[in-house]
Amino acid sequence: MEFDAIVVGSGQAGVPLATRLARSGKKVLLAERGDLGGTCVNTGCTPTKTLVASARAAHVARNAGRLGIRVDAVRVDFPAVMARKDDIVRSWQEGVARRIAGAGANLRLVRGHARLVGERTVEVGGERHRAASVILNVGARPVEPAIPGLRTVPWLDNRRVMQLPELPSHLVVIGGGYIGCEFAQVYRRLGSAVTIVEPGAHLLGHEDVEASEAIEGVFRGEGIAALLGNRVEEVSRASDRISVRLSQGGTVEGSHLLVATGRRPNTDDLGCDVANVSLDGRGFVEVDDHYRTSVPGVYAVGDCTGGPQFTHTAWDDHRLLFDVLLGKPGRGRKDRLVPYTAYTDPQVAGVGLTEREAAAKGIRYEVATVPFAHVARAIETDETAGVLKILVDPSTERILGASIVGAEAGELIHVFAAVMQAGAPARAIVEMEAVHPSFAEGVQSVVMALERYALS
Numbered sequence: 001m002e003f004d005a006i007v008v009g010s011g012q013a014g015v016p017l018a019t020r021l022a023r024s025g026k027k028v029l030l031a032e033r034g035d036l037g038g039t040c041v042n043t044g045c046t047p048t049k050t051l052v053a054s055a056r057a058a059h060v061a062r063n064a065g066r067l068g069i070r071v072d073a074v075r076v077d078f079p080a081v082m083a084r085k086d087d088i089v090r091s092w093q094e095g096v097a098r099r100i101a102g103a104g105a106n107l108r109l110v111r112g113h114a115r116l117v118g119e120r121t122v123e124v125g126g127e128r129h130r131a132a133s134v135i136l137n138v139g140a141r142p143v144e145p146a147i148p149g150l151r152t153v154p155w156l157d158n159r160r161v162m163q164l165p166e167l168p169s170h171l172v173v174i175g176g177g178y179i180g181c182e183f184a185q186v187y188r189r190l191g192s193a194v195t196i197v198e199p200g201a202h203l204l205g206h207e208d209v210e211a212s213e214a215i216e217g218v219f220r221g222e223g224i225a226a227l228l229g230n231r232v233e234e235v236s237r238a239s240d241r242i243s244v245r246l247s248q249g250g251t252v253e254g255s256h257l258l259v260a261t262g263r264r265p266n267t268d269d270l271g272c273d274v275a276n277v278s279l280d281g282r283g284f285v286e287v288d289d290h291y292r293t294s295v296p297g298v299y300a301v302g303d304c305t306g307g308p309q310f311t312h313t314a315w316d317d318h319r320l321l322f323d324v325l326l327g328k329p330g331r332g333r334k335d336r337l338v339p340y341t342a343y344t345d346p347q348v349a350g351v352g353l354t355e356r357e358a359a360a361k362g363i364r365y366e367v368a369t370v371p372f373a374h375v376a377r378a379i380e381t382d383e384t385a386g387v388l389k390i391l392v393d394p395s396t397e398r399i400l401g402a403s404i405v406g407a408e409a410g411e412l413i414h415v416f417a418a419v420m421q422a423g424a425p426a427r428a429i430v431e432m433e434a435v436h437p438s439f440a441e442g443v444q445s446v447v448m449a450l451e452r453y454a455l456s
């Protein structure tokens with residue numbers, strides 16, 4: 001056979017998998033129809049977090065007076081913000097290209113849309129190839145919701161909202177999940193009026209209510225309107241504006257409309273039907289604990305398997321599947337811990353179960369929360385918004401889940417993740433000597449807020 005492996009998609013799993021397989025002596029073909037690096041590098045994590053940083057700089061400058069520093073005027077240079085983002089994305093794209101080239105002659109990159117056309121056989125760029133293993137890493141793209149009138153207006157998705165030549169005067173965001181919330185705050189801080197329309201009762205509806213309410217309070221304070229419990233009934237043009245009709249009555253009009261209502265897998269034109277690769281009802285590739293699809297020799301990793309849809313999860317997929325392909329399967333994909341962070345400011349991070357999930361599963365737990373405003377360092381740095389929360393198993397003292405809304409929550413959550421991964425009891429955090437003053441003291445405080453660890 002000409003190739004040992006064909007990898008479809010140069011995303012967060014595909015590139016490390018293809019390059020490591022090639023370096024280990026396997027002949028690999030990597031197919032990519034778009035920009036190298038996939039969603040994270042081009043339209044996801046990298047550009048959004050670059051924009052989050054610019055927006056935060058504007059916010060900090062505007063609020064410096066609270067710390068006794070006078071800033072007379074803050075002017076956002078929107079083209080410069082976008083150019084910085086584009087430069088950073090370009091450098092990551094070049095890094096991916098270098099990494100692929102650096103894998104040597106065993107790795108062949110073919111640009112074009114790849115399709116399964118038979119048993120472990122892929123057609124791409126006018127060529128047909130068969131391999132011992134085919135790995136699908138095709139990712140996902142934004143859902144286009146069935147909102148009447150949506151196709152009559154120039155709506156934005158996560159890619160188009162980051163290619164705007166000018167700052168929107170009023171951005172309406174449909175969807176209060178993490179992507180919608182990150183963009184809402186970025187554009188508000190850069191100077192747009194922003195309205196979020198969310199059908200659920202809260203922003204970031206996956207989180208427990210304390211976390212959602214903390215972010216809603218921050219957003220209110222920054223002038224972001226959140227219209228909760230509102231479905232969009234219809235979208236239409238109103239001269240040069242976009243009008244959004246709401247289920248609770250009334251309309252909101254904006255200059256721009258961002259739709260952030262979820263992501264669907266790129267499997268509809270992949271030939272899965274021809275190759276008998278089973279998809280679930282939403283089009284995600286069905287895989288077992290070791291990434292095997294319904295067809296022997298065909299595997300799938302990353303967002304196209306249904307998630308959790310994070311870059312670090314896709315990357316972890318690659319290392320688990322690498323071992324499977326080399327005949328030494330270890331951990332499975334289903335029982336792993338997946339910490340995550342929404343890059344609002346303050347950040348919202350979590351690992352393990354939320355209280356709602358624990359209760360729904362009938363799991364016994366002890367719970368504690370501590371306001372971020374009780375953390376000394378947060379007071380000193382004027383970053384008091386947020387809340388820390390922990391759930392512990394009463395019989396084993398193991399942490400069932402933790403969530404943090406607060407400054408550097410995305411860093412702090414790793415303390416909980418590491419303790420949980422090690423299977424250590426929550427007591428380990430109590431016995432740790434936490435540096436003063438640090439945000440991590442909050443991590444210790446919330447564990448010590450559990451009655452069993454309270455100081456007498």
Ligand SMILES: Cc1cc2nc3c(=O)[nH]c(=O)nc-3n(C[C@H](O)[C@H](O)[C@H](O)COP(=O)(O)OP(=O)(O)OC[C@H]3O[C@@H](n4cnc5c(N)ncnc54)[C@H](O)[C@@H]3O)c2cc1C
Binds near residue numbers: 035044302
């Ligand atoms: C706005 C936004 C912000 C995000 N922020 C974060 C964050 O902060 N942290 C985080 O962890 N995650 C974040 N994510 C999610 C993260 O980007 C994805 O989970 C991750 O990129 C998934 O990687 P993947 O390898 O599964 O797929 P992708 O990175 O999407 O790669 C799939 C690749 O396959 C290619 N492809 C698809 N079909 C074919 C075909 N038939 N033939 C050839 N090539 C094909 C695509 O062009 C693409 O390059 C964000 C996502 C978005 C949209």
